Amino acid sequence: MGKRWVIKLGSGLLTRKNGSVDRARIRDIIDQVAVLRRKGHEVVLVTSGAIAAGMTTMGLKKRPSEARELQACATVGQPELMAEYRRHLGRHKLLGAQLLLTYWDLDSRTCIRNARATLDFLLSQKRFIPIINENDAIADEEIKVGDNDRLSAHVAVLTEADLLIILSGIPGLMTKPDGTGELIPRVKRIDERIRALAGGTTSERNVGGMVTKLLAAEIAASGKIDTFIADGRRKNVLTDLAKGKIIGTRFSLQ
Numbered sequence: 001m002g003k004r005w006v007i008k009l010g011s012g013l014l015t016r017k018n019g020s021v022d023r024a025r026i027r028d029i030i031d032q033v034a035v036l037r038r039k040g041h042e043v044v045l046v047t048s049g050a051i052a053a054g055m056t057t058m059g060l061k062k063r064p065s066e067a068r069e070l071q072a073c074a075t076v077g078q079p080e081l082m083a084e085y086r087r088h089l090g091r092h093k094l095l096g097a098q099l100l101l102t103y104w105d106l107d108s109r110t111c112i113r114n115a116r117a118t119l120d121f122l123l124s125q126k127r128f129i130p131i132i133n134e135n136d137a138i139a140d141e142e143i144k145v146g147d148n149d150r151l152s153a154h155v156a157v158l159t160e161a162d163l164l165i166i167l168s169g170i171p172g173l174m175t176k177p178d179g180t181g182e183l184i185p186r187v188k189r190i191d192e193r194i195r196a197l198a199g200g201t202t203s204e205r206n207v208g209g210m211v212t213k214l215l216a217a218e219i220a221a222s223g224k225i226d227t228f229i230a231d232g233r234r235k236n237v238l239t240d241l242a243k244g245k246i247i248g249t250r251f252s253l254q
């Protein structure tokens with residue numbers, strides 16, 4: 001499955017029911033990332049959770065609908081999220097390196113070239129783990145990707161990754177649209193039947209649900225990259241994937 005992996009961590013995975021950042025989850029994921037790095041994998045993390053973390057600190061129970069309020073949440077939450085990553089990476093003598101992107105950056109050849117060069121450099125050194133989020137503080141309707149599923153797929157294409165892994169609180173694509181039934185282990189073509197299985201999300205904490213994950217798999221496939229959708233709460237999910245265990249749903253669309 002190659003060695004360069006882009007791993008997306010969803011808000012629903014990184015936050016608790018009350019909306020606060022799930023520190024134990026970040027610790028667990030980073031411990032696995034450190035194992036992957038030691039084994040020679042190049043790992044790029046795409047993290048959500050800035051807005052959720054900001055909401056908790058600002059004492060908001062409901063996700064604001066106003067763009068400015070959401071942006072304020074992100075400005076408060078993003079540094080908190082990074083602090084948590086860096087704390088756990090530090091135990092493994094790794095450094096978290098933050099990149100915040102907007103859709104504009106992904107639409108500009110110069111920005112893409114620069115982002116790629118920065119990421120290549122960071123990945124060439126063993127001690128860095130690039131951590132990417134959308135630059136929510138300045139992203140409004142016109143210049144935002146909108147969800148980190150698609151952002152992570154763009155990052156996978158940009159970095160010419162070998163694999164995109166989207167971790168959230170669901171086991172993968174299920175045989176029923178409400179997320180129940182049986183897990184579909186492999187998808188080779190996204191047709192109407194598969195699209196019909198992707199319900200949206202209604203949760204306060206999740207953003208895109210399965211719909212944006214399918215879109216992400218299609219974007220990644222445009223760069224000949226397979227996508228895994230798996231449950232990030234599963235014990236050793238990343239290290240088991242590295243061992244070749246069959247987990248979640250694999251999209252091999254090329």
Ligand code: GLU
Nearest residue numbers: 048049050051147148207
């Ligand atoms: N960028 C948003 C945040 O960090 C999350 C977007 C998403 O989860 O798709 O809060």
